[in-house]
Amino acid sequence: MIDEQAWDRMLVLHARVEQELAKALQRRHGVGLSEYRALARLAHGPRGGLRMQELAEAVGLNQSSVSRMCARLEDAGLTIRDLCEEDRRGVYSMITPAGRTRFTETQPTYRAVLQAALDKAAGDPELLQAVTAVRGATS
Template sequence: MDKLSEKELTAWRLFIKAHAKIIEFIERDLAAQKKVPLTTYDVLIALFEAPDRRLRFSELNRKVVLSKSGLTRMIDRLEREGLIQREKSEEDRRGAYAVLTDEGENQLRKAWPIYARGIKQYFAASLSDEEVEILTRSLGLIYNELQSSQEKEGKES
C-alpha cells in the first residue's frame, strides 16, 4: 500500500471536513428559508440542465452528486410533490424518464439565491481569485483523471 505523506493526509482530511461543513451550512440555510433540501436541488438541477428537462433514471443516477442512495424513494417523493413526473420511454417499454415539471423548476429557482449565497459565503469568500484558480485546476485534474479511469473500466467490463 502506498504511504501518504502528512501533507497529503492533512489536505484530504481538510477537504472532507470542509465539504461536509459547507453542505451542512447550506442545508441549514435552505431549511431556514423553507426551500428544497440540497439533495432535492441536486436531482432538480440535473434535470434542468438535461435536454428537454428529462433524463432516463439510469442517467439521472449518474448525474446526481449528493443523493445517490435512496434515489428511487426520492424520485417517488418528488413525483408526489409535483416537482418531477415519470414518463414512459416510447423506444424502450421497460425504460422511463424523470421529467422536471414547471413546479420543480420554480422550486429550483427559489432555492438558487440561497444556495449561491451559501457557496459564496462558506466557500468562495475564504479564497483569493488566485486560490480559486489553483483549486479549480487541481480539482479539475483529479476529477478528469477519475472520470477517465471510470470510462476505461466501463469499456473493459
C-alpha cells in the same frame, strides 16, 4: 502523507459547506440538498429530464435512494416519471413547471450560502488551501 492531509482538509471543507447548504435550503425553501441538485440537473437536462440511472449518477445517489427522492419530488408536484419511448424499461424523471419555479426560487439561496460558506472557511488557515483549490477549479 501530504495527500492524506490535503484530502482530510477537503473533506472537512465539504462537510461544512454541505451542512450550511442543507440547512439553508430546508429552512428557507423546504427542499433537501439532494432534491435541489436533482432539480438543477433536470432543469438543465435534455428536454427537462434524465433517465433515473443518469440522475442517480449526477447527484451521487444509489438507485434506491434516487427512487425515494424522486417519489418525494413527484409527491410535491416538482417532477413526473415518464417511460422511455425507445426502451419501455427505461424510466425518466422529468421536471414540471412547478419544479422549474422551485429551482429558480432556490438557486439564489444555494449560490449565496455556498459563497458565504466558502468565504467563512477561507478564514480558517487549515482550510484556506482547500477553498483556494475549489475556487480555482471553477475559474
